[in-house]
Amino acid sequence: MSKLSRRNLIAAGLVTAGSASGLAIAAQLGRRYGLIPPDGGGLYGPGETLTYAAQRILTSHSLAREFPRNQISRPPFANEVDRLPDTFQRLRQDSFAAWRLTVDGLVARPSSFSLAEIKSFPRRSQITHLACEEGWSYIAEWTGAPLSHILDLAGARPEARYVVYRSIQPDWWESIDMADALHPQTIVTHAMNGDDLPVPFGGPLRLRVPRQLGYKSVKYITSLTVTDSLKHFGKGLGSASPEGGYAWYAGI
Amino acid sequence: MPPSYSDTIPQMADSAFAPISAPAGTARPRHHAVVRTTHWITALAFLALLVTGGEILLSHPRFYWGETGNALSPPLFKLPLPASRRTVPTGYPYVLPDQNGWSRYLHFQSAWLAVLTGLLYVAFGVWKGHFRRHLLPHRDSPYNPLQRLTYLLVIFVLFPLIIWSGLAMSPAIASAFPAAVSSLGGQQSARTIHFFVTILLVLFLLVHLVKIWLAGFRKLVGPMITGRATEWSAYE
Numbered sequence: 048m049s050k051l052s053r054r055n056l057i058a059a060g061l062v063t064a065g066s067a068s069g070l071a072i073a074a075q076l077g078r079r080y081g082l083i084p085p086d087g088g089g090l091y092g093p094g095e096t097l098t099y100a101a102q103r104i105l106t107s108h109s110l111a112r113e114f115p116r117n118q119i120s121r122p123p124f125a126n127e128v129d130r131l132p133d134t135f136q137r138l139r140q141d142s143f144a145a146w147r148l149t150v151d152g153l154v155a156r157p158s159s160f161s162l163a164e165i166k167s168f169p170r171r172s173q174i175t176h177l178a179c180e181e182g183w184s185y186i187a188e189w190t191g192a193p194l195s196h197i198l199d200l201a202g203a204r205p206e207a208r209y210v211v212y213r214s215i216q217p218d219w220w221e222s223i224d225m226a227d228a229l230h231p232q233t234i235v236t237h238a239m240n241g242d243d244l245p246v247p248f249g250g251p252l253r254l255r256v257p258r259q260l261g262y263k264s265v266k267y268i269t270s271l272t273v274t275d276s277l278k279h280f281g282k283g284l285g286s287a288s289p290e291g292g293y294a295w296y297a298g299i
Numbered sequence: 300m301p302p303s304y305s306d307t308i309p310q311m312a313d314s315a316f317a318p319i320s321a322p323a324g325t326a327r328p329r330h331h332a333v334v335r336t337t338h339w340i341t342a343l344a345f346l347a348l349l350v351t352g353g354e355i356l357l358s359h360p361r362f363y364w365g366e367t368g369n370a371l372s373p374p375l376f377k378l379p380l381p382a383s384r385r386t387v388p389t390g391y392p393y394v395l396p397d398q399n400g401w402s403r404y405l406h407f408q409s410a411w412l413a414v415l416t417g418l419l420y421v422a423f424g425v426w427k428g429h430f431r432r433h434l435l436p437h438r439d440s441p442y443n444p445l446q447r448l449t450y451l452l453v454i455f456v457l458f459p460l461i462i463w464s465g466l467a468m469s470p471a472i473a474s475a476f477p478a479a480v481s482s483l484g485g486q487q488s489a490r491t492i493h494f495f496v497t498i499l500l501v502l503f504l505l506v507h508l509v510k511i512w513l514a515g516f517r518k519l520v521g522p523m524i525t526g527r528a529t530e531w532s533a534y535e
Contacts (some may be wrong), residue, residue, distance in 0.1 A: 184509075
């Protein structure tokens with residue numbers, strides 16, 4: 048300890064003060080440009096914030112890879128699904144004719160679209176990769192209405208920052224930022240490999256977010272809420288995933 | 300201690316700012332503070348990456364080549380381990396608890412720590428001529444050719460490759476830099492490469508630890524912590 052010179056102490060003090068003010072400025076900039084994820088607090092907050100901020104800067108407008116038809120996985124793999132609620136079974140008996148997707152929150156025209164209406168919207172088909180956080184993956188052709196089109200129909204307001212989406216399975220709800228919500232490849236999917244989307248893969252409606260891992264592509268979606276803050280949804284961590292210990296941003 | 304061991308000590312040290320036999324008192328630190336700090340942060344981050352990587356692997360202990368692979372496709376090989384998910388055929392009658400959530404959070408946080416620390420170390424090494432003097436072929440290099448090759452391989456091939464193959468598994472990175480994935484043979488190939496590079500890094504770590512053990516633990520670990528040759532090693 049006696050070897051600690053005044054010069055060393057001053058240098059250490061300057062480095063500490065410099066780092067602290069650097070961090071404070073970075074946090075301020077991060078908040079202003081929307082680079083801090085809703086689960087950016089806590090023990091793993093620094094890593095999550097670095098990942099989300101870096102990937103938002105690098106990938107905001109990048110397109111997920113699309114593959115030739117001969118690379119479609121046969122057969123594709125459907126992960127297991129918890130028991131579906133009775134309401135789902137009732138809708139299924141009627142071929143999902145009564146299935147609806149509601150849109151509310153920061154929109155000019157809160158709306159409710161039937162499955163048939165969604166199937167009549169402009170379509171996008173894309174052969175993309177679906178990777179699960181567990182490590183496995185497959186490629187399929189997904190067809191649906193771009194989420195941006197549905198947000199346009201409902202008139203999403205300019206202060207919108209996130210879209211929350213919920214499954215008919217009560218424990219499943221997620222959210223994405225506007226970079227992903229307005230991304231051309233983020234589609235409300237109703238068909239896979241040329242047929243109606245099978246139930247094990249999320250039929251009748253699944254939101255496909257191909258630039259993130261599979262758990263962000265929630266199956267059986269029934270509602271969308273446009274918002275400028277995630278503080279009042281669930282525990283305020285952004286979605287059910289962080290509440291269950293998983294990262295909100297799953298671009299990695 | 301047989302003399303042959305002490306002969307290896309100056310060669311093994313990861314820095315030679317001062318010869319090990321410099322007189323006490325006038326000796327500059329054996330390892331520079333930047334080298335010591337980055338060494339131990341890297342060690343800590345690597346340990347966290349290894350444990351959490353193992354946990355993540357347990358959710359699907361099968362490997363594939365190409366873009367895709369899942370429980371319905373033939374694996375390149377599978378590890379004889381139980382899994383933390385019911386959907387993976389393992390041959391074991393039980394399923395391990397799912398630890399992926401915190402493992403993934405900690406894995407990526409540790410990866411950031413390792414990458415930022417590694418960049419600092421490489422920038423420092425280039426600036427101070429550390430690599431040129433100690434690791435490239437050089438008349439007075441303190442390392443033998445095999446050691447130089449090993450350190451160069453670890454620092455400039457294995458570390459970059461494990462970061463690259465890790466990033467190539469990210470769907471967002473794949474969208475921005477598709478060539479980073481296709482040049483490795485696909486997303487599942489990247490995962491398989493990530494696994495094999497881990498094995499090589501663990502082998503390096505084992506050899507590193509065994510050599511330190513053989514050469515005298517306190518002699519080499521002391522300088523890596525305090526920067527000073529200890530009384531045990533200074534004049535041996």
